[in-house]
Amino acid sequence: MFVNWCNYKYMNGGPGATGSIYVNRRHFGTAPGLAGWFGNDRATMFDMDVRFDPAKDASAWQIGTTTMLSTAPLEGAISLINEAGIGEIRRKSTEITAYLICLVDEVLGGEPYLFGVATPREPERRGGHVGVMHADAWRIGEALKARGVIADFRPPNIIRLAPIPLYTGYRDVWRVVQHLKAIVDNGEQEGFSKERGTVT
Numbered sequence: 001m002f003v004n005w006c007n008y009k010y011m012n013g014g015p016g017a018t019g020s021i022y023v024n025r026r027h028f029g030t031a032p033g034l035a036g037w038f039g040n041d042r043a044t045m046f047d048m049d050v051r052f053d054p055a056k057d058a059s060a061w062q063i064g065t066t067t068m069l070s071t072a073p074l075e076g077a078i079s080l081i082n083e084a085g086i087g088e089i090r091r092k093s094t095e096i097t098a099y100l101i102c103l104v105d106e107v108l109g110g111e112p113y114l115f116g117v118a119t120p121r122e123p124e125r126r127g128g129h130v131g132v133m134h135a136d137a138w139r140i141g142e143a144l145k146a147r148g149v150i151a152d153f154r155p156p157n158i159i160r161l162a163p164i165p166l167y168t169g170y171r172d173v174w175r176v177v178q179h180l181k182a183i184v185d186n187g188e189q190e191g192f193s194k195e196r197g198t199v200t
Contacts, residue, residue, distance in 0.1 A: 002021065002022065002023055002024070002027070003021070003022040004019060004020065004021040004022070005019065005020055006019050006020075007019065007020055007074055007077075009162065009164070010077075010128070010164065011073070011074055011077045011078070011081075012073045012074075012076070012077045013070055013071075013073050013074055013077070014070070014073065016067070016070050017070045017071075017073070017074075018066050018067060018070050018071045018074065021058070021061050022058075023058040023060075023061055028056055028057050028058065028060075029054075029056050030060075031052075031054050031060070032054065032060055032061045032063075034061075034063055035052045035054065035063070036062060036063030036064050037064070038059075038062040038063065038064055038065060039052075039054055039055060039059060039060045039061055039062045039063060040052060040053050040054065040055065041053045041054065041055045041056065042055065080166060081166070084166060089165050089166065090165075092165035093128050093163075093165040094123040094126065096163045096165055096168065096170060096173060097119070097123075097126055097128065097129075097130050097163060098121075098123065099170055099173055100130045100161060100163055100173045100176075100177070101117050101119065101121060101130060103173065103174065103177040104116075104117050104130070104132055104177065105117065107177050107181060108132075108177065108180055108181060108184075112184060113180075113181065113184050114134065114135065115132055115133065115134050115180065116132070116133040116134070117130065117131065117132060117133065118131035118132070118133050118158055119131045128162055128163075128164070128165070129160050129161065129162045130160070130161050130162075130163070131154065131158045131159075131160055132158065132159045132160075132161060132180070133157050133158055133159075134157060134159065135157060136189055137153060137156075137157045137158055137159050138153055138192075138194065138196050139189035139190070139192040139193075139194060140159060140180065140183055140184070140189045141153045141159045142189070142192040143183045143188040143189045143191070143192060144159070144176075144179060144180070144183065146188070146192075147179050147183070149176055149179055153196070155196075159180075161176060
């Protein structure tokens, strides 16, 4: 089994963060499809042989030099994740996203707000994001940014919120919902263009 992922968000790597790959032990010793100098066996790496001599473990799939400024945050993030435990992180994630879904339903679901939830309500079907739907999602998302709340927009009508369980509290989630309510109450989205910029 192979799994690859970015470390951009949940590992706090930021834009351009180093990617990661998991390689099951049963594949150790298998030549990777894309060979890189750093995937060479360390004992023969500096022999400058024209033949690729893959490492016998997962490092055989390393294709280049890791960027230190993008990799450095991962050390602290991995330490924190190990300390908290993935089970506890997932537990809080399902609870805090359920709380966000509940607030959207109860505070923002009716007139004049008309927000909805696109994310599955069953915890086992839900990841760490909540897709909040609104007909004017782009401009409301821009108004959120103006208030210092960074969310993603996904076409055609989704504001994607990610209450990161390691450092987002329930009060933070409540505040975001209050921001959404205030934006609509004050008509703040009207100050932003309907023309979409770059989708992040």
